Amino acid sequence: MRTLFSWLIRRPVLAFIGVLILSLLVWFEGPLLAFDDKKPFESSTTRWVVIALLLVAWVLYFGLKWLWARLADLRLRQGVVVDTDATVVQPGATESASEVVALGKRFQEALDTLRKAHGGRRGAHYLYDIPWYLIVGAPGGGKTTALNESGLQFPLADQFGKGPIGGVGGTRNCDWWFADEAVLLDTAGRYITQDSFGPADQGAWLGFLGLLKKHRRRRPINGLILAVSALDLLQQDEGVHQHHVRAVRERIKELHDKLGIRFPIYVVITKCDLLAGFVEFFDQLGKDERGQVWGVTFPYVDASHVEQTLAMLPAEMKTLERQLQRRMVDRIQQERDLRRRALIYGFPQQFALLHDSAQRFVREVFSASRYQEPALLRGMYFTSATQNGSPIDRIIGALANSFDLPRAALPANASSGRSYFINRLLREVVFAESGLAGADLRLEQRRKYLQWGGITGIVLITLLLGAGLITSYVRNQQLIQAVAASTGTLQHSAKSLQGRNGPLDALPLLDQARALPTGYAERAASVPLSLQFGLYQGDNLGEQTQATYRRLLTDALQPQIVNRLEDDLRRSEAVSADQLYNSLRTYLMLGDRTHLDPKAVASWGSAWVQTLQGATTAQRAALIDHVAAWAESLDTSTAVPTDSTLIAQARTVLANMPTEQRIYSALKREMMDAPSPAFDIVQAAGKDAASALTRKSGQALTQALPGLYTVEGYKRLLSSVDGALANAAKDNWILDQQTTLDPRQLDDMKAAVLQLYYDDYIKQWEALLADVTVVNFNNLDQAARVLNLLGGAASPLKKFLVAAAKETTLAPVEAQNAAVLDKVKGKLKTLTQALGGTAQPAGGDAGNPVDVHFDDLHKLANAPAGTPSALDHSLAAMKEASAFLDATNAAKKTGSPAPPGDALLKLRREAEGKPAPLSAILQSADGASSALTQGSERERLNALWNAQVAPFCRQAVAGRYPISRGQAKEITPDDFGRLFAPAGLVDDFFQKNLQQYVDMSGPTWRLRGTGSDSLGIPPDTLAEFQRAARIRDTFFALGGNQPSFRFQLKPLSIDPALTKLAIDIDGTVMTLSTTALASATPFQVPSGKGLGAAKVDYAPSNGAGSLHTDGPWALFRLLDKATVETTPQAERYKVTFDLEGKKASFELTASSVINPFRRDVLERFRCLDRL
Incomplete structure (x- = not known):
């Protein structure tokens, strides 16, 4: 019954039961499932196909899984048994190839027997599922003896005898121990020291590690047992000791590097029976007491904290030593033999010497180094497998050396066939911690990703399917509501259209009908995934919405088209022959569907839409689409009644075409x-x-x-x-x-x-x-x-x-x-x-x-x-x-x-x-x-003008004398020169910017004719520049940067009543006599004398007897007090002073016809705000 139950709960059987249940559900419940009134499982053929697919999926999954396991086991056994090319003959080996083949066949038989012994329950997985431990140590370290005497159960003992199966990949350098709890790989001691056949030993060791990694990729080993002989610890000299330490460190590093994992390491001190007093001290222990663990297991910490672990070791060893001290008194009292009492008494001291050496070894092997990954030290234990050989008394030896006495050898132990402190160490400590070994991180991460990816994929697919169904239901409900709402809006728009029958009036209504959800505009649109999952209602709704749109086309658009066609036929004499022919052809097609050509009708409708008055481009495009849709629907609609009189009239006109x-x-x-x-x-x-x-x-x-x-x-x-x-x-x-x-x-x-x-x-x-x-x-x-x-x-x-x-x-x-x-x-x-x-x-x-x-x-x-x-x-x-x-x-x-x-x-x-x-x-x-x-x-x-000239002109010239007559403020000579002098502001601006556009050859400056008049400069602006040029020529003919000019004064007539008359212009004086008129006197302004004044002195006088003006423009202000008359000669003027009723006349002759005494040019000049 128990066997039947264990068979039923196996995964393939449970999965098969699940497939049967699903098959029954498909067969009996499948026909009841319906999606959008469709029953995909109604047909028995469909249900048989689904059931067959379920069975095929079950077979494929577990068949491939079984095949994969078989292949993995085959690869493992082939790696263990057959690899003679790489590992059969090593330098110095004594085995022959035939012996290796025999061992391989024996191991094959062992695997088959092991599988049968477990009833096939885990057959192909057996070597993977139980932990593997690697035992290493120096030659003669007692590894094999400890396994023999460990008390473990080896299932192959009945068939092959108690003991190991030799051969790793065809070699004889490792013994395989198949216990119920684990597989123990007992390696040759020379793999650790590699001091006999160095290259060969190293190659065999690394090849062995490669074999482990190849066939147990995730976790090649579950732990490492490092066996160290107590005899080696007590007797090795310093050189041998250091060599041993280095060898062990290197092998641990190679294990880390090659296997790619971190694993627990158990240090087992073997041959402790060679300590003097060991056998006598523990002789009274029973079987269960001998099976207990004697040593220290450290609290689990990460390997990176190995120094913390090593720091705990001395205290733990002292604890063990104190326990021996407490037990020693009882043992002495129990022992009657004086020699044995002495050995029991000295055993705690002997143990102290051993654990000191052991501590030193462990510290040197496991101490942290920046060049090596730290190892995971789990504990240090003391064992004895058999009690052979002569014990070592380090205390008596030391005393003999001190007193130069001969060393007395202790009698050899009599083999008792009893093991001490091994069985529970392996079962309850080492094997119990098989899960501490890490897996290959990359492989584990890959497997983890695959597992989580598969789980996530299944969850996501389930969630997506569920969400898809829920979303589809909600979206279809929304679609139905949207169609209902849009239809209601359409009905309201249709009511508001009553009384308006133009094509543009009906256009909004037609647009709404065309754009109904699932309607004509969406007839070729793909259905979104969120509306599918078997719940899509758009097809049923689409039939109704598209029928509504076609009905509106017939009711709202067709009468407009027919009216236009009949109007063209009615005006047959007025329209063009081509238009009349096309209209007649379309009209006849509407009345007689025998000759119907929807494309020709749509073409006429498109041309008609282009003639509509007041329609925008967008409206025309929309109407053309509606006309095309109407033309497509003509095949299913009834013929239009036609007017035979209009047809005959059009045919008569077209007969002349x-x-x-x-x-x-x-x-x-x-x-x-x-x-x-x-x-x-x-x-x-x-x-x-x-x-x-x-x-x-x-x-x-x-x-x-x-x-x-x-x-x-x-x-x-x-x-x-x-x-x-x-x-x-x-x-x-x-x-x-x-x-x-x-x-x-x-x-x-x-x-x-x-x-x-x-x-x-x-x-x-x-x-x-x-x-x-x-x-x-x-x-x-x-x-x-x-x-x-x-x-x-x-x-x-x-x-x-x-x-x-x-x-x-x-x-x-x-x-x-x-x-x-x-x-x-x-x-x-x-x-x-x-x-x-x-x-x-x-x-x-x-x-x-x-x-x-x-x-x-x-x-x-x-x-x-x-x-x-x-x-x-x-x-x-x-x-x-x-x-x-x-x-x-x-x-x-x-x-x-x-x-x-x-x-x-x-x-x-x-x-x-x-x-x-x-x-x-x-x-x-x-x-x-x-x-x-x-x-x-x-x-x-x-x-440029407003930046360079205009501001200065307005500030220094505008509203100042002599340009503005009668003003008190005057233009300074420097400012006048800066503005009007050659190369001054106005002249420089004109020459650099305007001269190329101006024709200055005539009396009045004009813009040149070749397109330049487009500059838009008015004639008044050019006139101002021409005046500025006249001012320049007038006031700066003598050169310099200040205005200057020359002239002569000649008296013409003087009132006899005047007894004195003298004219002083900027320091140049002309004195006149009433009896004899003087000749002409030359003047220059400025004279250079720097007086800056002009005056007329006369006598007799009733007042001041003088006309007096000051400033740079004093001459002009003096002339303003006289009467200046022009003459036919441009350079001659008549100047008359009225001196208290007595007159004096002079002839003023300028040095040039272009002179400053024609004041109109100067006074008409204005500062331009804009050219």
Whole structure:
């Protein structure tokens, strides 16, 4: 019963039971499961498949797991038994290959027996599941004897005898002990010392470690038992002792490095029976007492704290020694033999000597070092397996040496076959701590990641599935509510629409209906995952919402379309024949679904929407979508009642429509329904086109030319024209008449149809070319960038014109279709001449009308290889204009004068005689650039003027004498000179900034004529600069930086009543007599005498007898008190002083006709606030 229960709780059996339960649930409960009214497990076939998959999953999981375990066990056994190439023969070994093979076969038998002994319960895992311990020690250290006498149970003893199985991977350097509790690997002592066959021993040792690591990767060993003979500790000299310590440290380091784990180390002092008194002291112990642990097990701490562990050792050893001391009295009393009493009495001292040596050994082996990882020391223990050999009495030996006496040998121990302090040490200490050994961190971390990854994955999948179902339910509920709410809003909008029946009035309602959740707009949309999981309700809802939208299209949009069609038919005399034909065709399709073509109906509807007044671009686009949806739904709706009178009226009018026009219209509709790639300016000119080009009409550059009017469209038309002619009777149902073409009429009809096409082709391209222009220039920087782009190597303008030239060159297509066109070329020439076209010279080829019309464009864009085209010259001019604008912009920023505008003049001349659109683009670029440069130049000049001249002028000159007569404040000579002198502020500003723009050759200064008048400087401003120049010439003719001038005074008449008259001007005095008039006296102002005054002294006088003025302008103030009259000679003036009623007249003669005495120039000067 117990065996049956243990079999039932095994994992494969429990998993199989789970699979059976799941299979039963699938079979009996599966049909009850439904998702969105679908029952995936209703079919018995489906349920059988699911059950089969469950069974296959069980088989695969446990089968692969069993196979993996078998392979692992096989690898292990092969590693233990067969590796003769690497380990059979070592230098100095005595075993033969045949012995190794025999040992391997024996070990194979042992493994099989071990598996059977456990009933197969853990068979393949057995060697992995029990702990493995490695026993190392110097040769003769008593390792094997201790295992033999350990009291452990070895399950193979009955078959193979008690003892080990030799051979590691074919070697005989290790004994394998298979106990119930553990596997013990007893290594050869020479592996530790490696002093007999150094390289061979080291290679065998490292190979052994590699074998362990290979087949027990996670935890190669669970611990290390370090066996040290008490005899070695007591008798080794210093050199041998140090060699032993180094060897043990190195082997521990190699174990750490090769195995990659940290493991507990147990130091076992063997052969303690060789201590004098050991056998006598413990002779009275029973079996259980001999099995106890004699030693110290340290508290568990991390290996990094080994020094803390070593510090505890002396105290622990003293404790053991005190225990011996307490037991010694009892043992002496129990013993009757005096010799044995003496040995018992001395045993604690003998033990003290041993544990001192043992402590030293342990400290030297396990002390921490920065060059070696610390080891995990778990304890130190004292044992005895057998009591053979002669004991050592270190105390008597020391006394004999001291007194130079011969050393007496103690009698050899009689072997008792009893072991001391081994059994429970292994069972209860070493084996009990098998879990202390660490695993390979990298492997453990990898396994940990995989385990946690698997668990996390399962949890996440479960959570995601649960969350998905909950989310799907919530989202579908929200979807249902959204549909209900939107439907309610739609009903409210429909009620508010009553009384308004225009297409734009119905547009918001149609938009709402189209945008209903799950509605027409979402018919092709993918369903979000959050709405799925078997709960999606969008399909059912979508049928209703889309039906609602189609019903609204029929109710709200169809009447508008029918009314427009009937209106076109009613106005058949007023509308164009092509429009009337299309409207009649669409009207008949609505009334008779036999000829229904939804695409043709949608095409008519799109053209109708474009004619709606007051509609925005967005509204038109939305209405076109609604018309297309309505046209798609016509197959399922009822026919529209038609007015036969209107149909007959339209047919009567269309009966006069030329056949070629009707054929061409039908051909054009056919081509438009399956269009060729359209001509897109942006695609042709490149992505930078929008930065430099625009359209005058306001349309976007991406508004493409229909593909019908491209080379590809022409090719398709040529390949379709014969079919159109042959199918001319296809649309006879529209006009209700029979149209047939005689074969002899086909060439004439083809030529007529092609001529209509060529005319349309020319019109379309002329309109497009005339519509393209350069973008508006907002500033100099942007203008320079645009012109640089247009004139550059990747010029979008060049790309556009070259593409346009290519699309208007149809000759290569005609060459490919010569057989089609040769017969109609003559007809085309005749038609062209009949329509007013220009005939080609005699003997010349009529050519294609499109090529002929755009010949100038072709010449512009094309040139022989290696030579620049005319277009390249124009682009170069744009490039130069760009450089000019850059220079102008830089001058503006620095306040420098603008460079000469020759580049813009060249651009203007380049526009002459160029075809469209290049001519208009060049002219536009020139005009905009000129406006920017000159407007910018005036801004620069105003900025300079207000920065350099205007503030000083207003402060030093405005409102001061002599410019403002009668003012008390005067202009100082220095300020006057700074403003008006040659190279003064006004003169310097004019010469540097304005002179290049001004024509000074006439009496009145004017702006030069070549475009410079765009500076916008008014004539009054130029007049002020001209006055400033007159002031400069007048007051600074003598040089210097202050005003100066010369003149003469000659008396003309003096009143006889005056007895005295003298004139003093800046220190120059003229004394006059009333009897004899003096000759002319020269004067110069300033005279250099520095008096700065002017006066007239006279007598007799009733008052002061003097006219007196002071200051730099004293002469002018004196003249203000006289009467100054001009004469026909510009340099002569008559000056009359009224001296208390007595007059004195003088003739003033200036040194030049340009003189300061004509005060109007000076007094009319004003300081300019803005140029």
